[in-house]
Amino acid sequence: MTLQAPQTATEPDPQRSRELVELGIDHSLFVTVFGRCRVEYDGRAASTLAAGDRLVMLKPDGTVLVHTDEGQQPINWQPPGCTQELTDTSILGIRSNRDTPPEELLVEFDSVDHVAVFDATDESELTLQGTESDMRDRILDDPALVEPGFEPRATERETAAGAVDIYGVDEDGNAVVVELKRRRVGPDAISQLRRYVDALERELHAELSVRGILVAPSVTERASDLLTQHNLEFVPLEPES
Amino acid sequence: MTLQAPQTATEPDPQRSRELVELGIDHSLFVTVFGRCRVEYDGRAASTLAAGDRLVMLKPDGTVLVHTDEGQQPINWQPPGCTQELTDTSILGIRSNRDTPPEELLVEFDSVDHVAVFDATDESELTLQGTESDMRDRILDDPALVEPGFEPRATERETAAGAVDIYGVDEDGNAVVVELKRRRVGPDAISQLRRYVDALERELHAELSVRGILVAPSVTERASDLLTQHNLEFVPLEPES
DNA sequence: ATCTAAATTTCGCGC
DNA sequence: GCGCGAAGTTTAGAT
Numbered sequence: 001m002t003l004q005a006p007q008t009a010t011e012p013d014p015q016r017s018r019e020l021v022e023l024g025i026d027h028s029l030f031v032t033v034f035g036r037c038r039v040e041y042d043g044r045a046a047s048t049l050a051a052g053d054r055l056v057m058l059k060p061d062g063t064v065l066v067h068t069d070e071g072q073q074p075i076n077w078q079p080p081g082c083t084q085e086l087t088d089t090s091i092l093g094i095r096s097n098r099d100t101p102p103e104e105l106l107v108e109f110d111s112v113d114h115v116a117v118f119d120a121t122d123e124s125e126l127t128l129q130g131t132e133s134d135m136r137d138r139i140l141d142d143p144a145l146v147e148p149g150f151e152p153r154a155t156e157r158e159t160a161a162g163a164v165d166i167y168g169v170d171e172d173g174n175a176v177v178v179e180l181k182r183r184r185v186g187p188d189a190i191s192q193l194r195r196y197v198d199a200l201e202r203e204l205h206a207e208l209s210v211r212g213i214l215v216a217p218s219v220t221e222r223a224s225d226l227l228t229q230h231n232l233e234f235v236p237l238e239p240e241s
Numbered sequence: 242m243t244l245q246a247p248q249t250a251t252e253p254d255p256q257r258s259r260e261l262v263e264l265g266i267d268h269s270l271f272v273t274v275f276g277r278c279r280v281e282y283d284g285r286a287a288s289t290l291a292a293g294d295r296l297v298m299l300k301p302d303g304t305v306l307v308h309t310d311e312g313q314q315p316i317n318w319q320p321p322g323c324t325q326e327l328t329d330t331s332i333l334g335i336r337s338n339r340d341t342p343p344e345e346l347l348v349e350f351d352s353v354d355h356v357a358v359f360d361a362t363d364e365s366e367l368t369l370q371g372t373e374s375d376m377r378d379r380i381l382d383d384p385a386l387v388e389p390g391f392e393p394r395a396t397e398r399e400t401a402a403g404a405v406d407i408y409g410v411d412e413d414g415n416a417v418v419v420e421l422k423r424r425r426v427g428p429d430a431i432s433q434l435r436r437y438v439d440a441l442e443r444e445l446h447a448e449l450s451v452r453g454i455l456v457a458p459s460v461t462e463r464a465s466d467l468l469t470q471h472n473l474e475f476v477p478l479e480p481e482s
Numbered sequence: 483a484t485c486t487a488a489a490t491t492t493c494g495c496g497c
Numbered sequence: 498g499c500g501c502g503a504a505g506t507t508t509a510g511a512t
Contacts, residue, residue, distance in 0.1 A: 006275065008251050008353045023436040030296060030310055032273060034359050043503040044424070044494060045371030046482040052363030055271060055482065057296070061311045070302045071363040072320050073492060076367070079313050079507080098319060100483085103505075113247045118275050120310040122293030126317070130286030132488065138301055146512060156511090161428060161463070163511090182489085183285070188404065191432035192487085195467070216496090220500060222402070226436075314507060320492080341498085344490075373503065403501065404496095423504085428485060433502085441496040461485060482505085 005029060006102060007118035017112045024058060025084045025119040031058040033092070035112035035172055039076045043103025047075060051110055056094070058084060060120065064096045064105055078105045080239035103110070131241030132182045133175065136214065138240070139178070144215060146178060146235055162200035172210050175200060181216035182239040189214060191225040197232070246270065246360035255332035262335065265299060266325045272299040274333070276353035280307055280317045284344025290317060292351055292407070297335070299325060301361065305337045305346055313449060319346045325437035332431045371482030373423045376456065377406060379481070380419070385411070387419060387454060387476055402440035415449050423480045430455065431467040456460040 007023070017033070029042050033056045039049040049066075054075070057065040061103035064078035074109055079095040084092035087093030092109040103155075136155060143150040149171025155166035177200060179193040197212040204210065212232040219227065227234055248264070249393040250257050258274070265272035273295045290307075295316070298306040305319035319337040323346075328334030332352040377396060386389040388411025398408035407419035418441060420434040438453040445451065453473040460468065460475055468475055 001271065006251055008249060008355055008357075010247055010249050011357070030275070030294075030316040032275075032296065032362075034271070034273075034357065041505075042482065044482070045369055045480070047367050047369040047505080049367050050365040051506085052365040053271075053359070053361035054363065055273065055298070055359070055361075058306070059310055059312075063311075063313050065308075065313070067306075069365045070304075070363075071319065071493085072304050072306070073317060073504095073506085074448065077313060077505085079505095080311065081470075087306055089364065102506090104349070104386055113359060114249055114357055116249075116273075116275065118294070118296070120275075120356060122295065122309045122311075124291035126288050126290050128288040129415075130490075130491080140406075160466075184457060184499095187436060188429060188433070191436060192429070195410035195432060222500080225401075239282065239286070282490070288490080312508085313490090314489095318490080320490090342490090369505080371505075425484095431485085463485080 001146045003041060007116070008116040010114050011142075012112060014112075016113050017092045017109075018086055020117050021058070021094065021237055022086055022116045025086075026050060026187075028060040030118040030120045032056070032114075032116045032118075033109070033112060034114045035092075037066075038108050038110070040106045041104070044101055047076065053113075056107055058094070062096075064094070064107075066104050066105075066107060079102065117221050120165060130182065130239045132165075132239075135180050135182060135239055137167060137239065139180075139215070145237060146176075146184060148174065152178075159196055159199035159203060161195040164196045164200070167197075167200075170211065175204060175210045177210060177212045179212070179214050181214070183212065183216065184218045184220065185216045186220050187222050187226055189216070190219075190223050190230065190232065193232055194226075194230045197230075246358060248353070249357040251355050253353055253356055254352075257345050258333045258350070258356050260325055261356045261358050262299070262333065262351075263327055264427075266327075269301040270399060271301060271311045271359040271361045273297070273355075273357045273359075274299075274335075274350070274353060275355045276333075277351045278307075280352070281347045282317050282345070285342055287318065294354075297348055299335070303337075305335070305348075307346075307348060317346060317348075319344065320394045330390075366436060371423065373406075373421050373480075376421050376478065376480055380407060380456070380478075386478060387417075387456060391417065397479070400434040400437055400440035405441070407439050409451065416445060418451060418453045420453070420455050422455070423459065425459045426455065426457045427459065427461050427464050428467055431460075431464050431471065432472065434473055435471045438471075
């Protein structure tokens, strides 16, 4: 069968709705259904959602998204790799399953306003600037952004507590742990840096102490207190976008 | 003007595309556009995305989502509260803006396969079980889930380091900090608990030490090491769904 | 498959 | 508005 996409139906009867959604599922197409539906989820958690108008999206990769009129996040969903099938209850029902972990999503429509099936191809990749990784590259390029005399020795250096963003030495030869954050940081980032410094001090069991430097645009007051408490340092740096 | 939704158009000409999207923007409707587009974003970060087939969703609340054929997350987006307008370049262009922080998203279509405009109403709220808050309620109902003799004294008790999930005393009268997690935890949760215990020890400057108990389904090995290092305890408990 | 941390995280609550 | 932490977080990278 040759599929001529897009195929769409406005105010379709139940049979036509099921035909189109089935077509999309069988051929791994992009499917959207707009209508009044109820949703049940059971898996890592469990949820129930009473009837309302929503847009349901099935992706070729097995993703299912249920979007209400509000919010950036879907109110219910199923991640990529799930298996979809039609139920035989109600006018249109979609069941989505996965294992590891076992999860099921059930969408039952009371009415369907519109169904559309598309064939999507997308070779392009997103290029993104202003990430933490970009900050790291800038510092490697110009270590003085951290402080004069700083010498990076490794990135993603492994410690017992995890990988350190940048490991290096200062002009006095002290070991330095640099933790990068692309935005204003709270207490969690301080604890993270402290874990790395602790781990490295144990590993090096050095006479010279290990310095911990947080590089970020800014810190909250509580985070600032924690920096002081734990003898850590802060160097302000904005991400570039 | 009386709006009769849904309004849809398959393989629309540019003028019809713009008409429908403009209608949706002006009346705060649910709009979907499927077609080949390029996307640029500039704000907290910056990104560029070359042409590909995508589904673009405009929500009544000002959310914009650009979905490719893969992934649960949109490849580009704009959060709720943004303002959308048409550009006069290309056959269909949508610009979305916000302040605080200043961010702009630009979607330019090379071809439009389908446009749909819906009127969505959704009064229903999601009921969700199996959350951390549910675990807290279970423990308040049966404190022995933590340990025999445990007596909760407060939830969300404020400390200099933030609010403690459950604060209480053990059968010997020691202060106890309980940190809850609904899933397997890594190093971050241990640091969080340690911050709370530190803060309370400073606040109470007590002879009796403050106990820190992590309640979660399980812990990773590194987290387990950290628990030992910091003299914290672990009580296994599954969330109920 | 698990671990670890980033993310334009988003979201909700409190101040 | 900011601060803080939860989330069915998701995603990417490494082991």
